[in-house]
Amino acid sequence: MSEYVTRAIVLGFKNSKEHDKIFDFYTEDLGRVRVRAPGGKKIVSKLSPHLDTCNLATVKIVEKNALTLTDAVVEDDFRASKGKEEFLAKALRAASVLRTISPEAVPDPALWNLLVHSLRSGAFDLVALISVLGYDPRHASCTWCGASDIAFFNEGSQEFLCESCGSKINENNLLYLK
Numbered sequence: 001m002s003e004y005v006t007r008a009i010v011l012g013f014k015n016s017k018e019h020d021k022i023f024d025f026y027t028e029d030l031g032r033v034r035v036r037a038p039g040g041k042k043i044v045s046k047l048s049p050h051l052d053t054c055n056l057a058t059v060k061i062v063e064k065n066a067l068t069l070t071d072a073v074v075e076d077d078f079r080a081s082k083g084k085e086e087f088l089a090k091a092l093r094a095a096s097v098l099r100t101i102s103p104e105a106v107p108d109p110a111l112w113n114l115l116v117h118s119l120r121s122g123a124f125d126l127v128a129l130i131s132v133l134g135y136d137p138r139h140a141s142c143t144w145c146g147a148s149d150i151a152f153f154n155e156g157s158q159e160f161l162c163e164s165c166g167s168k169i170n171e172n173n174l175l176y177l178k
Ligand SMILES: [Zn+2]
Pocket: 142, 143, 144, 145, 146, 147, 161, 162, 163, 164, 165, 166
């Protein structure tokens, strides 16, 4: 059994079984991990309801078969403090991108620092984010037509698209980069 104490940004969560929650964290020490928070344990049921997407928290995770959250202290609730809708929309979008394309259990100090800096400064640069993840739009061209003027990143297929090609597909999968 291993125990980790690390800072983490909440990328999202969902309810599981009756009282459990499954959290997606981007952690400073472990990279992206999926952690179960059993609702039956008193300490977690007290703390985990306060953990929300885009929060920065210090978490204690125990590894025993699966990863289990045993404690969490929120350091920064960026949702509450900023009150900027555009920032929150971008931060939630960034969290969704990370859930989809960041590798599991690979710590990345550059990515961690960018995330914390973006949340603290209230400005999310999605181009910088996907660049750190290895998808650099500055040297990309449209996957469909070859145009060099990139407007979108399709997080589902991990393709870059120009404005015209991007407008032809479901925008829920698309990050607008301009
Ligand atoms: Zn195109």
